[in-house]
Amino acid sequence: MTRRLTATALIGIVTVAVSAIAIFVGGVDFWAVFAGFIPGRLSGVMDLPGALPAWVTPLSSALVHGGWVHLGVNMLMLAFAGSQVERLVGGPGLVFAYIIGAIVAALAQFIVDPSSPIPMIGASGAISALFGLYALFFGQPKQLTSNRRLNRSIHVAWLLVTWVVLQWMAGYLAGGQGVMLATPAHIGGFIAGLLLQKPLILWKYRKA
Numbered sequence: 001m002t003r004r005l006t007a008t009a010l011i012g013i014v015t016v017a018v019s020a021i022a023i024f025v026g027g028v029d030f031w032a033v034f035a036g037f038i039p040g041r042l043s044g045v046m047d048l049p050g051a052l053p054a055w056v057t058p059l060s061s062a063l064v065h066g067g068w069v070h071l072g073v074n075m076l077m078l079a080f081a082g083s084q085v086e087r088l089v090g091g092p093g094l095v096f097a098y099i100i101g102a103i104v105a106a107l108a109q110f111i112v113d114p115s116s117p118i119p120m121i122g123a124s125g126a127i128s129a130l131f132g133l134y135a136l137f138f139g140q141p142k143q144l145t146s147n148r149r150l151n152r153s154i155h156v157a158w159l160l161v162t163w164v165v166l167q168w169m170a171g172y173l174a175g176g177q178g179v180m181l182a183t184p185a186h187i188g189g190f191i192a193g194l195l196l197q198k199p200l201i202l203w204k205y206r207k208a
Contacts, residue, residue, distance in 0.1 A: 042114070
């Protein structure tokens with residue numbers, strides 16, 4: 001018997017394939033402009049003839065990375081968080097969370113600087129949503145206070161900070177344009193994941 005390809009693996013394969021093409025064919029700088037999310041395009045202050053439509057780029061930008069380090073870190077995080085979350089919400093739920101995470105991440109980056117000409121690339125915004133889900137599903141907060149809810153909030157905040165720092169380090173090592181300025185996107189994606197937990201669980205077990 002052959003094992004069915006998981007949604008996590010499928011996302012990873014597609015992302016690695018597109019990122020490899022971007023690195024080897026045309027170069028990351030070209031693909032960052034062609035497929036990256038540029039806030040200035042969405043607000044109408046920039047026009048890039050020949051690039052993908054601006055409304056597509058919140059998703060296409062998640063497929064392009066600034067280099068092998070950036071890609072490798074994100075794919076490791078996708079494999080770790082995605083595989084665990086997929087066991088609970090299923091493949092369709094994981095894909096939905098990933099897409100919503102990418103969109104919310106782009107919107108968060110847009111809200112902070114709507115006229116920015118710098119492309120945002122990488123899957124970290126979408127993966128942030130998976131980390132938000134992971135934090136709620138598998139988080140075991142330390143008993144820092146007598147309030148259980150506060151302890152859980154501290155734990156979630158700690159995971160968010162760790163994730164943002166890790167992405168900043170990956171962006172610094174990769175030196176990819178648009179990678180180092182995506183902190184709002186990471187936070188937005190993470191919050192999206194937190195808000196999606198209950199809806200995804202209700203949908204998954206709607207027939208139970």
